[in-house]
Amino acid sequence: VIRLSKIYANSLNALLARQVERLRTSEEQLTVQNQELEEQRRELERNIKGISALNQSAALLNSTLDLRQVLDIILVALSSVVSYDSARIMLFEEDNPESVRVVAAQGLPEPVTLGEIIPLASRPLLAELSNGPADFIIAELSADDSITGKDCWWLGLPLAVKDERIGLLTINRLIAAPNFEERDGRIVHTFANQASTAIMNARLYARSSAMASLEERNRLSRELHDSVAQSLFSMVLMAQVASTVLEQGGDTELAHNKVATLQETASAALQEMRSLIFELRPARLEEVGLAVALKQHAAEVARRNGLEVNFCAEALPRLPADVEVALFRIAQEALANVVKHAHASRASLAIDADDSQVILSIEDNGVGINKQRAAANGNATGAATPSRTLGLTSMRERAALLGGSVSIGPRRPEGTRVVARIPITSAVGVAGDEVEALR
Numbered sequence: 350v351i352r353l354s355k356i357y358a359n360s361l362n363a364l365l366a367r368q369v370e371r372l373r374t375s376e377e378q379l380t381v382q383n384q385e386l387e388e389q390r391r392e393l394e395r396n397i398k399g400i401s402a403l404n405q406s407a408a409l410l411n412s413t414l415d416l417r418q419v420l421d422i423i424l425v426a427l428s429s430v431v432s433y434d435s436a437r438i439m440l441f442e443e444d445n446p447e448s449v450r451v452v453a454a455q456g457l458p459e460p461v462t463l464g465e466i467i468p469l470a471s472r473p474l475l476a477e478l479s480n481g482p483a484d485f486i487i488a489e490l491s492a493d494d495s496i497t498g499k500d501c502w503w504l505g506l507p508l509a510v511k512d513e514r515i516g517l518l519t520i521n522r523l524i525a526a527p528n529f530e531e532r533d534g535r536i537v538h539t540f541a542n543q544a545s546t547a548i549m550n551a552r553l554y555a556r557s558s559a560m561a562s563l564e565e566r567n568r569l570s571r572e573l574h575d576s577v578a579q580s581l582f583s584m585v586l587m588a589q590v591a592s593t594v595l596e597q598g599g600d601t602e603l604a605h606n607k608v609a610t611l612q613e614t615a616s617a618a619l620q621e622m623r624s625l626i627f628e629l630r631p632a633r634l635e636e637v638g639l640a641v642a643l644k645q646h647a648a649e650v651a652r653r654n655g656l657e658v659n660f661c662a663e664a665l666p667r668l669p670a671d672v673e674v675a676l677f678r679i680a681q682e683a684l685a686n687v688v689k690h691a692h693a694s695r696a697s698l699a700i701d702a703d704d705s706q707v708i709l710s711i712e713d714n715g716v717g718i719n720k721q722r723a724a725a726n727g728n729a730t731g732a733a734t735p736s737r738t739l740g741l742t743s744m745r746e747r748a749a750l751l752g753g754s755v756s757i758g759p760r761r762p763e764g765t766r767v768v769a770r771i772p773i774t775s776a777v778g779v780a781g782d783e784v785e786a787l788r
Contacts, residue, residue: 415750416551420453420544427540428455431533433520434501438508438544440516441479442466449475449517478505478517485534489524500524506538508545515548554746581618587611639673640665640700643680647698654688661699668707672771675747676700676709679755682744683711683767691715691765702773706753709769718757718765744769 424436435456439449451465469476474488485506495501505519518541522529591607594600634642640662651658668676680698687696693715700709744767745755753771760766 416548417453419547419551421455423540423544423547424453424455427520427537430540431520431529431536432526433504433522434526436518436520438516438518439467439475440508440548441514449479452516474503474505475517475519478507479514484538487529487531487534489528490521495521502526502528504529504534504537506534506541508541508548510545510549515545518544584611584614584618587614634673634677635670638665638667639676642673642677643698643700646677646681647684650684650688656688656693657695658684659695659697661697663701665700665702665707666773668702668773672707672751672773675751675753676707676769676771679744679747679767679769680709680711686741686767687711687713687715687765693764704773706770706772709771711767712760712764714760714764717759717763 420438424438427433427436433456436454437451438453440452442448442450447470448466448468451463451467454463467475469479472494474486474490477483478486483506485504488503488505490501490503492499495503501524502522503519504522505517507514508516508518518537520529520537587607587610591604591611594604594607643662644660647658647660650656667673680700684696684698687693691713693713696711696713698709698711700707702708741755741757748755748769748771751771753769755767755769757765757767
């Protein structure tokens with residue numbers, strides 16, 4: 350019995366030992382699994398943080414077309430995901446692709462300034478980024494090679510659009526901190542793509558603005574040729590006729606009639622010139638405010654084009670100058686489109702504001718925007734003409750620069766409706782003469 354008890358005890362001890370070993374192994378496996386889960390959790394948090402930062406920066410990017418501000422937004426958003434001590438965005442010089450210009454920066458030391466031009470030959474890593482195949486480069490820089498004047502970790506990558514490299518993005522981290530990892534490079538690459546898109550959008554906007562300005566200059570040139578120049582030519586002829594009649598002792602009544610006609614033509618030419626100058630710069634906008642300037646412009650459009658233009662406005666607060674100018678130009682362009690494309694007999698211009706935004710609307714009883722496009726192209730495609738496209742683009746871009754929007758669509762039962770909405774960030778009260786002038 351004793352022997353059997355010992356055998357049973359030994360078997361039981363062996364079984365317990367195996368169970369303990371299995372438990373120990375399971376505990377170790379659980380520890381490893383917990384560590385892996387913790388790492389996955391941290392990675393998930395980093396990814397969520399990165400996506401959140403990208404979404405926030407994308408939302409902010411839609412509020413401005415200013416390139417410097419856009420790139421600063423991107424660099425600040427990047428710092429919330431990949432920590433750094435300094436960062437730069439550089440673009441290749443158009444006339445010298447062997448150099449880059451610093452166009453945006455965060456955390457740079459005093460000697461480094463925006464606009465600084467850096468020859469690639471003086472920075473081997475920048476040259477490698479510009480011409481090499483790598484998506485990004487991670488390196489350790491000595492104090493002599495670093496812009497911070499201290500030993501640091503360095504991560505750089507090219508900015509590219511459709512395989513065309515347009516610039517570089519670099520970030521630095523002091524050597525006391527951990528080095529950058531490949532994961533950091535992939536995250537920075539995502540923000541670099543965002544920066545590349547912003548840069549190309551800014552360039553396209555600049556080209557569009559230049560085309561719109563050229564179109565406006567051409568329009569004014571045509572106006573001057575068709576109106577003022579023709580009037581001046583007629584005035585010269587009438588003056589010559591009157592002078593000839595008087596020199597030859599002819600019919601003085603005919604001469605007086607020519608002089609009277611000359612005066613009428615000169616007055617009309619002067620009025621026409623004043624109208625064109627007002628279009629170039631509404632001189633009284635700063636003095637009397639947006640509502641009065643719009644009322645005057647609506648009356649001028651009606652007078653010049655035989656169009657009935659109704660104007661409606663409540664007493665507006667004085668808005669920031671850039672908001673008033675943008676809204677005036679949007680109204681100006683919209684009414685010009687009514688005159689040129691709508692074949693309308695009546696239009697209306699209304700402006701109102703609440704605590705958060707100012708709303709400008711322009712309506713007409715014309716053929717409607719789709720029919721305008723088809724008629725202009727001689728078919729039913731409805732594609733916009735270049736001049737009209739530039740005008741619509743100009744209106745939208747003016748509003749977008751101030752965080753606003755412009756919508757264009759049909760008006761019931763006929764015609765077109767343009768609505769511009771611009772947020773109000775500050776108002777400076779209602780001008781007394783503006784209220785009086787609106788009555």
